[in-house]
Amino acid sequence: MKQPVLALFLAAFFAHCGSLAHAQQYEQLFDGQTLNGWKTAGGTAKFTVEDGCIVGHMAMNTPNTFLITEKHYGDFVLELDVKLEGANSNSGVQIRSYQTAGGQVRGKQVEVEPTRRAWTGGIYDEGGRGWLYPLDLNEAARSAYKPGEFNRIKVEAIGPNVKTWVNGVPASYVVDPIGREGLIGLQVHSIGTEVLVGKKVYFKNIRIQTKRLRPEPFPEEVHIVNLEPNSLAKDEKAKGVRLLFDGRTLRGWKSVRTGALPKKGWRVENGVITVEKSDGGESTNGGDIVTVGQYAAFDLWLEFKLTPGANSGIKYFVTLKEQTAGSAIGLEYQLLDDAEHPDAKMGRDGNRTLASLYDLIPADKTNWRARRPIGEWNTARIRVTPDNKVTHWLNGIKVLEYTRGDQRYKDLVALSxxxxxxxxxxxxxxxxxxxxxxxxxxxRNIKIRKLK
Known part of the structure; x- marks a missing residue:
């Protein structure tokens, strides 16, 4: 055998053996013929086996039904194919979940849905915290799902990090300190219309890898939701995210009035910055605080918690050049108890309500999941790209978008x-x-990333 031929043979041989070794690292969770190793939980919808697929059958008058593994898993890479019937149906894949004493299934779920919202691959906390990663945070992944076809779902859960892919497209990235082990489940969602009765959801090629796990890189532009307050994950640090609040002090902030740390009106306790209640007036107690640094294009993310009837704001592009008796001037992401504070009814078309660009553009909160109750933590995200495009999110759901300096913006300012x-x-x-x-x-959890 000539040397080049031998080299090609050996290369092919070792490549084949490498592929076999990689395949052998996976465990099949479904044998293609029976439901051995699985059990039904939650509702009463049926699961059957048809043509090498687990098939869930949608039914009326039942809550969400799950086919769950009898075994629990910690760190893993899970892959499976899912096909869903019905344009307005819904399903999901539970990971690191658990069954309550009452039989309900709770925990993180990878969304599968064919609706116009297009959030397949997003991460939801079933029966708990709600949406952890709505796919409004990664619009590039919203077109990955193929209606009426089998879609490849991949989930990587290593340590607190959970990543998802849909047909090879990176979708979600959550860092979650809660729930590091649990069952895997396949969902038949409850339905509220006879149109979906008898529709099916198909699952096949379900396999899991639990050994020799290595994290797969995610694109730098995909937003990371880190649910560990006041901390940075390794991948956040790598892409230039930094904390604007260290969880202990107001280092990096200063009073608008004095240029030093505020002597009253603000406190830091238990990893939280709180502006204290006074008379409800604008900047009449401790006064506003600003970052020492200044920012041009950036991605800002923070959590906030309102008390009943509260008013506040997050301002950006604040120069401190304007002379004002009250709060400093800047573009403002409004923080407001819309139900109790009178400011919600002022302005124009709701442009002074929660998450709005104050007095300019109202936030679209028609998606009821965008708003969490007063007294609970909500998340605000403000992104300004180098071309002056600005986006506001509330709890991961996009609520408005505009471009600084364009004609629409100028017209709105003229009316404000x-x-x-x-x-x-x-x-x-x-x-x-x-x-x-x-x-x-x-x-709390105040973070920023400079954009170029």
Whole structure:
């Protein structure tokens, strides 16, 4: 045998053996013929085996039904194919979940849905915290799902990190300290219409790897939701995310009034910054605080908690050049108890309500999941790209978008209280501000990433 031929033979041989070794690392969770190793939980919808698939049958008058593994899993890579009938149906894959004493299944779920919302691959906490990663946070993945076809779902759960892919497209990335082990489940969602009765969801090629796990890289542009307060995951650090609050002090912040740390009106306790309640007036107690640094294009993420009737705001592109008696001037992500504070009924078309660009653009909160109750932690995200496109999210759901400096923006400013300020909101860079509006509001997990 000639040397080149031998080299090609050996290369092919070892490549084949490598592929076999990789395949042998996976364990089949479904034998293609029976439901051995699985059991039904939650509701009363039926699961059968047809043509090498686990088939869930949608039925009326039953809550969500799950086919769950008898075994629990910690770290793993899970792969399976899913096909869903019905344009308005829904399903999901439970991971690291558990069954309650009452029989319900709780825990993280990888969403599968063919609806126009297109959140397949998003991560939901079934029976718990709700949406952890709505796919509004990664719009590039929303077109990965193929209606009426089998879709390849991949889940990587290593340590606190959970990543998902849909047909090879990176979808979600959550860092979650809660729930590091549990069952795997296949969902038949409850239905509220006779149109879906008898529709099916198919699962096949279900396999899991639990040994020799190595994290697969995720694109840098995919947002990471880190649910561990005031911390940075390794991948967050690698892409330039940094904390604006260390969880212990106000280092990196200063008073708008004095340029030093505020002497009253603000406190840091148990990993939380709180502006204290005073008289409900604008910047009349401790006053606003701003970051020492200034930012041009950026991605800002933080959690906030409102008290009943509270008013506050997150401002950006704050220059401190304007002379004002109240709060410093800047573009404002409104923080407000819409139901109790009168400001919600002022302005134009709701442009002073929660998550709005204050006095300019109302936030679209028609998706009821965007709003969490007063007294619970909510998340705000503000992203400004180098081309001046600005986006607001509330709890991971996109609520508004605009472009600084375009004609629409100029027209809105001309109709607002900001018309008196020349070139309002158009600074090249500025501080981030947390507002003192005389009401108790708390903040934590404040992070920023500079964009280029």
């Amino acid at each position: 209280k900001y018309a008196v300020w020349e070139n309002f909101g158009m600074a090249e860079r500025g501080h981030i501000l947390l507002q003192d509006h005389g009401d108790e509001v708390s903040f």
